[in-house]
Amino acid sequence: MIEAQNISKSFNEKKVLDNVSCTFEPGKVNLIIGGSGSGKTVLMKCLVGLYEVDEGKVVYDNRNFSALSHKERKPIQQEIGMVFQGGALFDSLNVEKNVMFPLTMFSQMTFVERRERANTCLNRVNLVNVGHLFPSEISGGMKKRVAIARAIVNNPRYLFCDEPNSGLDPKTSLVIDKLIQEITEEYKTTTIINTHDMNSVTEIGEKIIFIYKGKKWWEGNAEELMKNDNTELNEFVFASKMMQSLKRV
Amino acid sequence: MGYLFEIGRFWIFMKSLFTKPEKFKIYLKQIFREMEDMGFGSVGIVVINSVFMGAVITIQSAYNIVNPLVPLTAIGIVARDSIIIEFSPTVIMMVLAGKIGSSVSSEIGTMRVTEQIDALEIMGINAASYLVVPKMVASVFILPFIVIISMFMGILGGWVAGDLSGACPSADYLKGLQDSFNSFNITFALIKTVIFAFIITSVSSYQGYYTQGGALEVGRASTKAVVYSNILILVFDYICTQLLLA
Numbered sequence: 001m002i003e004a005q006n007i008s009k010s011f012n013e014k015k016v017l018d019n020v021s022c023t024f025e026p027g028k029v030n031l032i033i034g035g036s037g038s039g040k041t042v043l044m045k046c047l048v049g050l051y052e053v054d055e056g057k058v059v060y061d062n063r064n065f066s067a068l069s070h071k072e073r074k075p076i077q078q079e080i081g082m083v084f085q086g087g088a089l090f091d092s093l094n095v096e097k098n099v100m101f102p103l104t105m106f107s108q109m110t111f112v113e114r115r116e117r118a119n120t121c122l123n124r125v126n127l128v129n130v131g132h133l134f135p136s137e138i139s140g141g142m143k144k145r146v147a148i149a150r151a152i153v154n155n156p157r158y159l160f161c162d163e164p165n166s167g168l169d170p171k172t173s174l175v176i177d178k179l180i181q182e183i184t185e186e187y188k189t190t191t192i193i194n195t196h197d198m199n200s201v202t203e204i205g206e207k208i209i210f211i212y213k214g215k216k217w218w219e220g221n222a223e224e225l226m227k228n229d230n231t232e233l234n235e236f237v238f239a240s241k242m243m244q245s246l247k248r249v
Numbered sequence: 250m251g252y253l254f255e256i257g258r259f260w261i262f263m264k265s266l267f268t269k270p271e272k273f274k275i276y277l278k279q280i281f282r283e284m285e286d287m288g289f290g291s292v293g294i295v296v297i298n299s300v301f302m303g304a305v306i307t308i309q310s311a312y313n314i315v316n317p318l319v320p321l322t323a324i325g326i327v328a329r330d331s332i333i334i335e336f337s338p339t340v341i342m343m344v345l346a347g348k349i350g351s352s353v354s355s356e357i358g359t360m361r362v363t364e365q366i367d368a369l370e371i372m373g374i375n376a377a378s379y380l381v382v383p384k385m386v387a388s389v390f391i392l393p394f395i396v397i398i399s400m401f402m403g404i405l406g407g408w409v410a411g412d413l414s415g416a417c418p419s420a421d422y423l424k425g426l427q428d429s430f431n432s433f434n435i436t437f438a439l440i441k442t443v444i445f446a447f448i449i450t451s452v453s454s455y456q457g458y459y460t461q462g463g464a465l466e467v468g469r470a471s472t473k474a475v476v477y478s479n480i481l482i483l484v485f486d487y488i489c490t491q492l493l494l495a
Contacts, residue, residue, distance in 0.1 A: 048371050070375075077373035088364040102372055105271050160371075 001026055002047060002158060002190050006056035009042055016042045018214045019056070026157075026190040029181055029204045033196060034211035035236055041162060043211060044194045048080060048160055049073060060158065078106055081151030081189075083161040083180075087143035089135040089150070095122070096131030099149045106154065121149040125179060141172040145179070152183055159189040165197045173197060177204045198237060201225065210236070262455050265377045266385070276383055283387035287349055291395055298344055299337065299399040303406030306331050311416035324417040325407075325425015330434065332403040334494075338438040339486050341399045342445040345392065346478035350453040353384055354474035357457030358467040366458070381454040388446040396442045400435075441489050445482050452478045 002024040009017040016039045024030040034040040045051045047058055049065060057066040060076050068076070089098050099118040103109055109117065122131065125145040135143060144164055151159060161180060165173035181204045184191040195201065201208060202222055210218040210233050218233045225237060270276045310327040357380055360366050369376040404426065411417030417425075453474035460470045 050367055050370060074373040077371060080371055082368065082371045084364045084368060086363055088368040090365055090368075091359075091363075104275065105372065105374060 001061055002192070003059040004043070004047060004056070005059060007043070007046055007053050007058070008055040009039075009046055009051060009053055016214050017046065017053075020211070020214075020216045021056075022209050022216055022219065024190050024192050025207060027184065027188045028191070028206040029184050030190070030192045030207045030209070031201060031205045032192065032194045032209050032211060033201060033236070034217075035196065038211045039214040040194050040211045044160060044162055044192065047192065048082060049077065078102075078154065079157040081154070081156035081159045083144065083147045083151050083159075083164050085163045085166055087135065087140075087147040089143060089146055091135055094132055094134050095127070095138065095146050098135070098146060099131075099153050101150065102154045118149070118153060121153045122146070124152070124183075125149045126175075140167050141169075141176070144168065144172075144176055148176070148179060148183070152187065155187060156189060159184065159187075159191040161191070161193040161195075163194055163196070165195065165200055170199065173199060174203065180204065196236075201237075212236075258459065259451075259455055262377060262458060263451065265375065266381055268375050268378050270378065270382070271374055276379075279379075279383035280387050280390075283383050284391045286352075287384075287388055288391035288395060291345055291348060292398065294344065294348060295341055295395055295399050296402050298341060299332075299402035300406035300409075302336055302340065303328065303332055303403030303408075304410030306336065306403070307407035307411040307422070308414055308416050311411065311414075321417055321421035322425035322428055324411060325422040326428055327425075328407040328411075328422070329404060329426050329430070332407070333400050333434045333438055335486075336403060337396045337399040338441040338445065339482065341396060342392070342442060342449070343479050343482055345395070346445075346449045346453075346482060347475050349388065350449050350474045350478045351471040353450060353453040354457040354471045355467050357381070357454055358460035358470045361458060361460045362463055362467060377454075377458060381450070381458070384454060385447065385450045388450045389443050392446040393439050393442045396438065400438070437489070437493050440493065441486065444485055444489065448481045448485065449478045452481060 004020055004022050007017055007020045008015065020039075020043060032040045032043060042051060046053050049058075053066055057064055059065065060079075063076060065073065065076055089095075090101065093101065096115065096118050097104075099121055100114045103114045103117060107114065119131065122128070125148050127142060127145050127149065130138060130142065130146075135146070138146070148164075159180070164176050164180065168176065177200050180191060180193065183189065193200065193204075205222040205225070208220055208222065208225055209216060210230075212232050218228065218230050220228065225233070228234065307324060307328045310324045311321075314321075314323060357366075360380070366376045366380070369379060408419065408422050411422050412419045456470040456474040456477070457467075460466050
């Protein structure tokens with residue numbers, strides 16, 4: 001379980017996160033939703049330690065992550081897998097070596113074992129015979145899947161995905177969503193997805209947190225989301241005609 | 250205030266580099282890869298620059314020696330010392346600041362804006378150390394060899410140009426090369442090269458590492474890396490000369 005306790009974060013005296021508290025449960029797909037500039041990416045970056053929180057703390061299974069030094073954080077960081085918005089694959093490494101990278105850096109596995117594990121993960125995300133290709137040679141959807149394979153290669157306890165569907169067509173988005181959901185159930189990870197894709201929210205959202213103007217505005221599940229009476233949340237969720245028709249149904 | 254901030258952040262950046270590597274074997278592999286990129290990748294441009302500059306130094310020296318009492322061997326002496334003391338370690342390193350500096354800065358800058366550095370940090374890897382130390386070590390080890398190649402090619406260029414143009418016959422040039430040779434000049438040049446190599450990689454890496462934004466900012470960081478490296482090379486050239494030759 002990951003807990004954010006009264007987190008605040010400012011940049012140049014502009015408060016981007018204001019006293020946010022939330023809990024992300026293990027074995028569930030936890031979604032952080034909100035409009036552009038609402039602070040959800042900053043919240044995710046605070047959770048993984050890319051930004052230091054100004055106030056409050058981040059707790060990973062009763063371990064106060066915020067109070068630890070960079071060196072002390074390493075064991076927790078090695079339990080984290082993260083899928084970045086653009087994939088963040090290493091340009092100089094081919095797909096197979098990208099997926100093997102965390103194992104190369106931290107495990108005592110032999111090259112053959114590492115390669116086997118990397119190919120298992122690539123198969124898991126339905127990628128075969130692409131190990132020799134470089135990131136510049138594969139499509140956006142494939143990049144996301146390689147990023148997922150890299151994130152799960154060392155069996156993480158915590159999986160973070162920053163807008164995993166951005167720039168993808170609806171069908172590929174659905175594949176990625178299902179994949180993340182399956183991995184969460186299979187590995188019992190605490191999965192946190194940052195998104196503003198309403199398809200993802202309705203398809204896989206088990207716990208949803210709505211961030212508005214840097215504050216936690218609403219919390220619930222997909223069913224409660226459809227019936228909520230929160231004005232700001234409804235403006236965000238039912239902005240499209242498709243979602244409006246869904247609400248009427 | 251901006252400069253003070255940059256200087257402070259530069260020292261914090263430098264401090265962050267010197268930590269225990271996650272896996273020494275990986276770093277070693279990276280060092281050899283960088284040596285190949287920086288070393289072999291720079292030979293072409295260094296050879297072309299050195300040959301032509303050596304030729305120009307020789308012909309200009311001959312052009313300036315109008316006094317018949319000055320022996321033609323002086324051309325060889327001037328060419329040799331200019332190339333060894335100043336041209337190869339300083340001018341060639343400034344050329345390499347353009348080539349290597351912009352490449353290092355844009356590589357790290359692109360990694361920053363495409364979140365590859367964030368990916369490393371989340372894995373618990375000291376990204377600064379992992380990316381910069383191999384480049385720094387590689388440059389400090391390989392660039393002295395490149396400068397030695399430059400010295401050789403510069404002197405060779407001068408010899409060929411002097412002979413072909415008739416400005417300095419071969420025998421005079423070769424005699425001049427051997428006259429009153431001070432081997433400390435080579436040591437001095439190599440000391441400068443090591444210092445300049447460190448400046449190029451550290452300044453360029455720093456500029457790339459703190460890039461924020463997109464392609465435009467990566468380009469700006471590369472430009473800054475080359476400009477600051479060149480200025481620092483000139484400043485440290487003066488300091489080294491004052492300390493070691495004066």
